Structures are given as structure tokens and as C-alpha cells.
Amino acid sequence: MKEGNKMEDKKYYISTAIAYTSGKPHIGNTYEIVLADAIARYKRLQGYDVYLQTGTDEHGEKIELKAKDAGVEPQQFVDDVAGTIKDIWDIMNTSYDKFVRTTDPHHKKVVQHIFKYMYDKGDIYKSEYKGLYCTPCESFWTESQLVDGKCPDCGRDVEVKSEEAYFFKLSKYQDRLMEYIDTHPEFIQPESRKNEMVNNFLKPGLQDLCVSRTSFKWGVPVDFDDRHVVYVWVDALSNYITSLGFDVNGNHGELYKKYWPADVHVIGKDILRFHTIYWPIMLMALGQPLPKQVFGHPWLLVGGDKISKSKGNAIYADDLVKYFGVDAVRYFCLNEMPFAQDGTITWELMIERINSDLANVLGNLVNRTISMNNKYFGGEIQCPKVKEDVDQELVQLALDTPKRVEKKMDELRVGDAIGEIFTLLKRCNKYIDETTPWTLAKEGNTERLGTVLYNLLESIRIAAIQLGAYLPETSEKILNALNTNHRDFASCEEFGMLEVGNKVVEKPEILFARIDAKEMLDKINADAEAAKKAKEAAEVKVEKKEEITFDDFMKVELKVGDVLSSEKHPKADKLLVSQIDCGNGDVRQIVSGIAQHYTPEEMKGKKVVVVTNLKPAKLRGVESQGMILAGDTADKLSLVTADLPNGTVIH
Ligand code: ME8
Numbered sequence: 091m092k093e094g095n096k097m098e099d100k101k102y103y104i105s106t107a108i109a110y111t112s113g114k115p116h117i118g119n120t121y122e123i124v125l126a127d128a129i130a131r132y133k134r135l136q137g138y139d140v141y142l143q144t145g146t147d148e149h150g151e152k153i154e155l156k157a158k159d160a161g162v163e164p165q166q167f168v169d170d171v172a173g174t175i176k177d178i179w180d181i182m183n184t185s186y187d188k189f190v191r192t193t194d195p196h197h198k199k200v201v202q203h204i205f206k207y208m209y210d211k212g213d214i215y216k217s218e219y220k221g222l223y224c225t226p227c228e229s230f231w232t233e234s235q236l237v238d239g240k241c242p243d244c245g246r247d248v249e250v251k252s253e254e255a256y257f258f259k260l261s262k263y264q265d266r267l268m269e270y271i272d273t274h275p276e277f278i279q280p281e282s283r284k285n286e287m288v289n290n291f292l293k294p295g296l297q298d299l300c301v302s303r304t305s306f307k308w309g310v311p312v313d314f315d316d317r318h319v320v321y322v323w324v325d326a327l328s329n330y331i332t333s334l335g336f337d338v339n340g341n342h343g344e345l346y347k348k349y350w351p352a353d354v355h356v357i358g359k360d361i362l363r364f365h366t367i368y369w370p371i372m373l374m375a376l377g378q379p380l381p382k383q384v385f386g387h388p389w390l391l392v393g394g395d396k397i398s399k400s401k402g403n404a405i406y407a408d409d410l411v412k413y414f415g416v417d418a419v420r421y422f423c424l425n426e427m428p429f430a431q432d433g434t435i436t437w438e439l440m441i442e443r444i445n446s447d448l449a450n451v452l453g454n455l456v457n458r459t460i461s462m463n464n465k466y467f468g469g470e471i472q473c474p475k476v477k478e479d480v481d482q483e484l485v486q487l488a489l490d491t492p493k494r495v496e497k498k499m500d501e502l503r504v505g506d507a508i509g510e511i512f513t514l515l516k517r518c519n520k521y522i523d524e525t526t527p528w529t530l531a532k533e534g535n536t537e538r539l540g541t542v543l544y545n546l547l548e549s550i551r552i553a554a555i556q557l558g559a560y561l562p563e564t565s566e567k568i569l570n571a572l573n574t575n576h577r578d579f580a581s582c583e584e585f586g587m588l589e590v591g592n593k594v595v596e597k598p599e600i601l602f603a604r605i606d607a608k609e610m611l612d613k614i615n616a617d618a619e620a621a622k623k624a625k626e627a628a629e630v631k632v633e634k635k636e637e638i639t640f641d642d643f644m645k646v647e648l649k650v651g652d653v654l655s656s657e658k659h660p661k662a663d664k665l666l667v668s669q670i671d672c673g674n675g676d677v678r679q680i681v682s683g684i685a686q687h688y689t690p691e692e693m694k695g696k697k698v699v700v701v702t703n704l705k706p707a708k709l710r711g712v713e714s715q716g717m718i719l720a721g722d723t724a725d726k727l728s729l730v731t732a733d734l735p736n737g738t739v740i741h
Contacts, residue, residue: 102138103349104130107357108147108190108329111171112156117435118358118390118397120178120407121423125387125504126356127184128424132499132507132559134185135579141349144179145190145329146172150228150322154308164308168193178407183416183562190333192310192325200332201325202313204376205256205301207338209314213259213375216315219300220252228322230300243360256302256318263371264296270370270380278366279385279502280430283359287366299323299368327369330355331378338376352381354502362386385502388432390423405435413614417561418444418602424560425508429501437614441607448602451515456568458522459546460598466531469593471547471573472540474586481545484521485585487514488549492582495556504560511556518549547572548588555582564601571595628723647703648719648740649673650732656693658685662710668693668718672700673737681714687727699730699740 106126109115123144130142148168157167172191179186190197208214221230224241231241231248241248271277271288278284302318303309309319334350335343342350357365365384373380389396392403410419422440425447427433463469491514498507521542530539554568555577569577573594576587651670659665659681666685671677680700684693701717708714719730732740 100138101349102130102133102140103143103352104133104140104354104356105143105330105352107355107361108145108192108326109175110150110153111146111148111168111175112153113171113399114174114406115178116397116399116404117407117410117423120182121390121427122356122358122387123179123184123186124182124420124423125427127182127186128420128504128559129354129356129499129502131185131562135555135558136496137579141188141345142184142186143188143190143330143333144184144186145188145333146175146192147322147326147329148172148191148193149309149319149325151303151306151308152226152228154306155225157308165193181408181411181416182420188333190329192329194332197329197332198310200336200338201310201320201328203338204328204372205310205312205320205324206314208258208372208375209256211375213262214256214301215259217255217257218252219255219257220250222248223251224248251305253304254318255300255304255321256312256315257298258301258324258368258372258375260296260299260368260371263374264292266374267367267370268292271366274382276383277380278362279383282430283362283386284366287362291363291367296367323364323368324372327364327372330369330381336378351379354383354385355381356385356387359386359388388428388430390427390433390435392434393436394434405437410440413610414440414444414605415602417564418448421448421508421561425505427505429503429505437611438607441605441610444602445604445607447512449604451512451519452564453601453603455515455518455522455546456550456571456601457598459518459543459550460571460594462527463543463547463594464596466527466536466539466543469596471588471590471592471594472537472544473590474541474544476538476541478538478541480521480524481541484517484545484549487517488552489583489585491552492556492579508557508560511553514549514553514556518546518553521546521549544588544590547594548585551576551588552582552585555579567599567601571598624723624725644741645703646701649700649702650734650736650738650740651678651698651700651702651718652736653693653696653698656688656690658690659710659712661712665709665712666690666693667712670698670700670716670718671736672702672716673735676702676737678702678715679713680716680718681709681712682718682720684718684720684727684729687722688729696729697731697733697736699732 104126106122109119126142126144130140133140153168154164157164160167176189205214219230222233222236223230224244224246226246227241227243229243235242236248240246271284278287301321301324302312303321304317307319309322310325312318312320330352331346331350334346336346355365362384370380391397392405395401395403397404407419422435422443426435426443463471491510494510495507498510525542527539527542530542550568551572551574554565558565571594572588573592574588581587649672651672654669654671654677656666656668659667664683664685665681666688667679667681669677670680699719704716706713706715720727721730
């Protein structure tokens with residue numbers, strides 16, 4: 091291979107679907123970025139120049155309605171949810187290079203260019219759409235697609251709807267796409283899903299796709315006909331190229347020139363049709379190369395049921411991490427999910443896997459090997475001098491494991507790749523049983539003992555390097571504990587790279603502690619119960635009050651006041667008695683229920699907002715001449731403060 095080609099081959103662009111900003115993503119959505127992250131990290135360890143892109147899909151009627159329900163502007167709503175999504179991706183230690191948002195001005199501008207380009211080319215035309223519409227899914231369906239007369243995706247009612255719309259001539263490109271799929275057998279993964287796409291959608295013939303809407307506003311406007319917004323799929327799918335600097339006129343940015351076409355789009359099985367039919371056809375219309383592969387991964391189910399907020403069975407990554415730590419959650423998702431069939435998650439299963447795989451097999455092996463090396467050799471890594479036949483199998487497996495992992499990763503079988511590493515770890519445990527180092531120590535067979543421990547530590551080093559893509563923190567902890575500088579894939583090609591004479595860490599950290607299942611499940615249930623109560627309490631509080639007039643509101647006199655001093659109420663733990671200067675010589679005493687959130691010292695000097703015309707009242711025997719404004723949740727209270735002079739009227 092020529093050097094030039096080699097360099098080019100060494101780049102790798104991988105993307106996830108962009109998540110809807112309709113709410114907090116559950117563990118199923120989160121699985122996808124963890125999966126893509128594991129592949130991306132693996133490729134980086136192989137020496138590829140990787141670009142991992144993820145992000146959020148922020149337009150559409152559903153989001154517009156959600157924002158309305160929440161009483162905020164759509165932009166505010168999507169900003170908040172996109173923030174939550176990014177936080178969860180970060181909690182999961184995912185190494186994305188770009189987080190794209192479809193409300194980014196640049197993305198919107200390029201989507202408009204793409205739409206116009208396809209319109210000018212005659213691939214998009216204006217017509218009338220009439221069909222059965224499911225609002226939550228934002229999808230039109232034909233009669234034959236309905237299941238029991240309801241939306242085939244969500245099972246809800248559909249309604250007859252008609253609107254003027256732009257259409258995209260999918261049918262024009264049908265044959266070309268068919269040929270592409272035929273000549274690129276690796277394009278759709280897994281294979282079974284390819285057949286589904288070809289037989290269910292392509293062979294029956296493609297209908298032109300409706301690509302604009304007039305029934306809502308929250309979308310990218312069609313710039314030459316602004317009654318229309320671009321329908322979400324054209325907007326959403328374009329993210330894979332807008333972010334790289336794609337330009338319809340061919341003046342592409344550097345990232346586009348370097349990374350397009352994508353090596354793999356990692357997406358869920360439900361949106362495979364959009365990615366293997368609509369998206370390639372859009373790219374054909376734009377005259378651009380198609381992605382090399384689309385991987386439609388299966389879904390994570392909760393005990394066998396679809397994860398759903400309304401069913402109340404949703405599990406969230408941040409909760410899991412709170413109890414088990416990041417790498418345990420990454421391990422569970424990656425290892426538990428089959429390549430093509432759906433996987434299952436429950437709290438019980440999670441605990442089971444942590445105990446059996448992470449604590450017993452991995453944690454225990456690392457801990458006892460390092461401890462033995464400390465006990466018998468003061469931590470110093472020994473030179474392996476006395477080799478025996480029993481070593482051969484372990485050494486060979488340690489050398490083969492990286493190749494086996496690579497093979498699985500080439501097929502995107504991430505769970506199986508992890509399985510290969512665990513096969514090596516289990517073999518190490520068996521080797522301890524076979525060689526019984528404690529007996530060698532008792533017999534004073536020091537050189538053989540040193541060899542056995544070397545073989546174990548070296549096998550652990552190779553396993554830890556291989557784990558780097560899946561459990562990055564754990565991998566690093568182990569390599570630090572081994573005190574080795576040989577941490578790259580190349581150093582796994584030889585058995586014996588662990589530095590003789592170095593000292594392993596004195597007290598190895600417990601990587602994964604065994605969990606008492608009952609105790610943990612009780613705690614999880616108690617926390618869930620408490621959270622539910624707090625939520626209910628908060629909901630009661632925000633119950634809507636009766637409408638008032640402006641005059642009603644103006645009856646309340648609100649002024650800025652300076653807290654001069656504050657002390658505990660003599661008879662009530664929850665109350666503070668404060669002296670507040672409300673300006674123009676108006677110093678008054680106010681009793682408030684804030685003692686559990688603010689100390690008297692913290693109160694001093696605060697500029698609070700006071701209701702000054704409230705009828706005075708006695709609280710547990712102490713007179714209160716007004717009220718301080720504050721907001722509170724189940725466990726937090728915050729005073730309303732204003733950086734204004736005393737006596738300033740608030741309105
Ligand atoms: O579909 N297990 O967004 P989304 C595994 N905005 N993966 C799951 C899952 C589960 N239980 N549930 C959902 C969208 N997913 C669009 C994508 S791309 C240009 C636009 C996956 O927030 C789902 O299959 O509904 C999808 O790949 C991803 O989570 C985001 O889903």
C-alpha cells in the first residue's frame with residue numbers, strides 16, 4: 091500500500107443519531123453514544139485519526155408542543171434539554187469530538203441551501219399532502235401501514251390531515267440505491283436488517299417523501315417559501331455533513347474534505363429506514379459519496395418491555411452511575427447488548443453482572459495478583475526465569491486476545507470483543523489455581539513464584555490495554571497500579587513488555603466492590619420513593635392559582651431590604667428573626683422559616699425582597715412585620731435577592 095493511501099485510510103468518522111430534545115434521554119438512548127464511543131476509542135488506540143460526532147435533533151411539532159406545555163419558548167426548552175443530554179454524555183465519559191445541534195445557525199443555513207439546491211435541481215417539488223397523521227411521531231402513514239388502525243410506531247390514534255407540502259423524488263433514485271446496496275454488502279449492518287430494508291421498503295417501490303410542513307413553525311424555514319419549515323428528517327440527517335463544513339457549491343470545509351464519507355453511522359434499529367434509504371438518496375441528489383456503513387443496533391429493553399417514560403419504567407444513566415460508577419454502567423451496556431437482538435437491563439441484572447464479572451473475575455484477579463507480588467517480593471516485578479508447560483496456554487491466549495478482539499471489533503461486535511478480554515482474565519484466574527503461588531512461596535520456590543506472578547501481571551497488562559476502549563478509567567487504574575509505561579496496542583504484540591524491576595502499587599485500589607444485592611435494591615427503592623414524593627410535593631406547590639388582575643397584584647408592596655442582623659427564634663428551630671432595613675428609616679423585624687437553610691451569619695448583609703404591607707402577625711410569640719421572598723424545592727431554599735438600594739420598590 092502506498093504511504094499516501096495509508097494516511098487516508100487512517101481516518102475514521104463515526105457518528106451517532108442526534109437525540110430528540112423532547113426530554114431526558116434514558117439508558118437506551120445513552121447506550122448508543124457509549125457504543126459509538128467504545129468503537130471510536132478502539133479506533134484511536136489502533137492509530138486512526140477519529141472524529142466522533144453526536145448531538146441533538148431540536149426541531150419539530152412535538153418539541154414545539156412540549157415547550158408550550160412547559161410554558162417556555164422552544165429555544166429555551168431545547169437549550170435546557172440539550173444541556174441535560176450533553177451532561178449525561180459527559181457523565182458516561184464519552185469522547186465525542188463534536189456535539190452538533192440542529193438549532194446551530196450554521197446548520198440551519200446549510201439545510202436551507204441543501205433544500206434550495208434540491209428544489210432548483212427538480213428533485214423537490216410542491217404538491218398537496220393528504221394522509222393519516224400521528225402527531226407525537228410527526229409521521230404520515232398509509233392505511234395499510236397502520237396496526238389496528240393506530241400508529242405503527244407508538245400505537246396512538248392517527249387523524250386525517252391534508253396540507254400543502256414539498257416532496258422529494260425518492261423514486262428517481264430507487265434503482266441507483268438498489269444497485270449500491272447490492273454492490274456494497276457491508277453497507278447495512280446487521281445483515282438481517284438489510285433484508286428488512288430491501289424487502290419491506292425498496293422492493294415494493296418508494297413513494298416520494300414529504301419534506302416540508304406548514305402546520306407548525308418550530309423548524310428551519312424554507313427560505314424561498316417561508317410558510318413552510320423543512321420537515322425534520324431532511325434537517326436532522328443533514329447534521330452529518332453540515333457540521334463538517336459541507337457546501338452545496340463545492341467549497342467544502344477542511345473537516346468535510348478530510349472525513350466525508352463517514353465510516354459508520356451508529357443508529358438504532360427504528361431509524362434504519364431513514365439512514366439507509368432517505369439519507370443515501372439525499373446524498374445522491376447532492377452528488378456526494380455515501381457513508382460506508384450504517385449500523386442499526388438493537389434496543390435495550392427494561393426486563394423485556396420497551397423503555398417508556400409514561401410506563402414509568404425508564405432507567406437513567408446518571409442514576410445508574412450514582413450507584414455503580416461509570417465503568418460498571420459502560421460495561422453492562424456494552425457487554426449485555428447482543429449484536430442483532432435486543433438486550434435487557436434491570437437493576438437486579440446490573441448488580442449480578444457487577445458481582446460476577448467485574449468484582450469476581452476482573453477486580454479480584456488484579457487485586458490478588460498485585461497483593462501477592464507485594465507480599466512475596468515487596469512489590470518488585472520479577473524476571474521470569476523458570477518457565478513451565480502450564481505457562482504456554484496463558485501466554486498464547488494473552489498474545490491472541492488482541493487479534494481476537496480486533497476481529498470482533500471489525501465486525502462491530504463490541505460485546506463479543508469484551509467477551510474475548512474476559513476469556514483471558516478468566517484464564518488468568520484458572521492459572522492461579524493451577525500454579526498455586528502460595529504453595530510455591532511456602533516451598534521457597536522463589537524463582538518459579540516470580541515467573542508465575544510475572545506471567546499474571548503481564549497478562550493483566552495486555553488485558554487492561556485492550557479494555558481501554560470500553561472501561562477507560564479502569565484500564566488506566568490497572569496500568570497505573572502495574573506501574574508500566576507500555577500502554578499502547580503495539581506493546582501487546584509481545585509477551586514480556588512489562589518492566590522487570592518496577593514496583594507495583596503498594597495498596598491496590600478496589601476496582602469493583604461486591605454489592606449486597608438486597609441492601610442495594612432496598613436503597614434504590616427507598617431513593618425512588620423519596621424522589622417520587624418530592625416530585626409530587628413540588629407538583630402540588632405549582633398548582634395553578636386563580637387569575638388575578640393587575641390591580642390585585644399592585645396591592646402588594648415589595649421593597650428591597652438590607653438584613654442588619656439575624657438570630658434564631660427562641661422557641662422554634664425552623665425560624666429566624668431578622669432586623670431588616672427597608673430604606674428611609676423603615677427598620678422592621680421579620681420572622682421567617684428559613685433557619686434550616688441559612689445561618690444568622692449568612693443572612694447578615696443580604697439584600698432581600700420584602701413584602702412590606704403585610705399585616706403584622708405573631709409567629710410563636712415573636713412579632714413579624716412582613717415577609718421575605720424565597721423559593722423552595724423539596725430540599726433546597728433560596729432567597730430572592732436584588733442588587734439595588736434599600737427601599738427600592740419591586741414591581
Ligand atoms: O430517533 N435502546 O432520536 P431519539 C437502544 N432524532 N437505543 C435506543 C432505544 C433503546 N431502548 N430507544 C431509542 C431520533 N434508541 C432522531 C434521530 S438522526 C439524524 C435523528 C435510539 O432521541 C434510537 O434508535 O428518539 C436512536 O438511534 C437514538 O436512540 C436517539 O433516539
